[in-house]
Amino acid sequence: MKHVPVLLTETLKYLNVSRFRERDGVFVDATFGGGGHSMAILDQTGQGLRLIAIDRDRAASQRAISLSQRYGERFTLLQGNFADLSQLLDEVQVKGIDALLLDLGLSSYQLSNAPRGFSFQLDGPLDMRMDQGQESSAADIIRTGTVDQLRDIFRRFGEEPYAGSIARAIVAARSQKTITTTRELADLILSLTPPAKSHRRLHTATRVFQALRIAVNEELQALVAVLEAGLSCLNQGGRLVVISYHSLEDRIVKRMFRQWSASCSCPPDFPVCTCGKVPQVRRLTGKVVVPQVDEIERNPRSRSAKL
Numbered sequence: 001m002k003h004v005p006v007l008l009t010e011t012l013k014y015l016n017v018s019r020f021r022e023r024d025g026v027f028v029d030a031t032f033g034g035g036g037h038s039m040a041i042l043d044q045t046g047q048g049l050r051l052i053a054i055d056r057d058r059a060a061s062q063r064a065i066s067l068s069q070r071y072g073e074r075f076t077l078l079q080g081n082f083a084d085l086s087q088l089l090d091e092v093q094v095k096g097i098d099a100l101l102l103d104l105g106l107s108s109y110q111l112s113n114a115p116r117g118f119s120f121q122l123d124g125p126l127d128m129r130m131d132q133g134q135e136s137s138a139a140d141i142i143r144t145g146t147v148d149q150l151r152d153i154f155r156r157f158g159e160e161p162y163a164g165s166i167a168r169a170i171v172a173a174r175s176q177k178t179i180t181t182t183r184e185l186a187d188l189i190l191s192l193t194p195p196a197k198s199h200r201r202l203h204t205a206t207r208v209f210q211a212l213r214i215a216v217n218e219e220l221q222a223l224v225a226v227l228e229a230g231l232s233c234l235n236q237g238g239r240l241v242v243i244s245y246h247s248l249e250d251r252i253v254k255r256m257f258r259q260w261s262a263s264c265s266c267p268p269d270f271p272v273c274t275c276g277k278v279p280q281v282r283r284l285t286g287k288v289v290v291p292q293v294d295e296i297e298r299n300p301r302s303r304s305a306k307l
């Protein structure tokens with residue numbers, strides 16, 4: 001299944017792409033995926049714009065071949081975790097960047113590929129690793145996690161109200177038979193809710209799978225790390241654009257933008273400012289930007305996106 005880039009027009013606008021038709025610059029697309037955003041950036045900028053793309057997924061290199069052929073030295077793909085942004089940029093001798101794009105989550109290639117184990121609607125191994133070279137997978141967490149650990153994962157990363165009963169059911173079920181596939185885990189979760197409440201059953205499975213994926217890939221730690229590194233790599237006037245797909249990511253992004261753009265960090269009851277803090281960034285969007293109705297109709301995957 002082809003991946004359709006989300007909020008493309010809005011992303012190009014906030015990345016200030018048009019400014020680089022004539023001038024040199026370096027952009028980083030730290031979530032290359034299918035390369036939809038990368039390609040649009042390269043198409044709408046001049047020969048002096050270099051794009052460094054990053055993806056944890058080793059399969060991304062296949063999709064990067066056509067971009068290398070088309071854009072030559074303007075385009076470089078690095079395999080790695082965006083949490084290591086500074087080290088990855090050191091590898092290619094890049095000091096400062098003019099824009100950083102993070103389009104978080106999974107691509108349609110990953111979601112629709114049953115052997116990757118991301119979807120509870122497709123039967124595959126319980127894998128969920130974005131980086132296939134990583135050791136620990138979702139099956140390892142399900143096989144070794146204690147009730148407390150599993151409950152904590154489902155609660156913190158899935159905000160799942162039935163986290164405790166699901167964790168207990170998993171530990172009881174695996175004492176009979178090891179849970180190794182997405183179908184086995186999905187069936188177990190679905191069996192805990194009455195069939196009449198089919199809507200709730202699907203939401204529960206979605207939340208548990210999301211929670212496991214976040215835990216396997218340590219996604220929230222990586223997000224905090226790349227935001228911190230990104231701020232220190234950006235040149236004066238540089239742009240940072242983040243597209244998030246669920247409330248946990250969204251909260252982290254909002255909190256960090258709020259901190260960076262604040263002009264004072266004194267306690268609210270201080271009569272005068274003594275901290276001397278100056279804002280590090282200017283927020284360009286008052287409110288988050290969400291897709292228009294026609295984009296959601298064309299690409300339902302975009303419905304939860306927030307830029």
Ligand SMILES: C[S@@+](CC[C@H](N)C(=O)[O-])C[C@H]1O[C@@H](n2cnc3c(N)ncnc32)[C@H](O)[C@@H]1O
Binds near residue numbers: 005035056107222
């Ligand atoms: C939503 S897709 C990006 C789609 C892309 N913008 C496009 O238009 O084709 C997110 C991609 O980011 C990658 N990714 C997620 N977390 C990452 C991380 N910590 N480091 C590097 N890549 C990551 C995923 O493997 C996935 O390919």
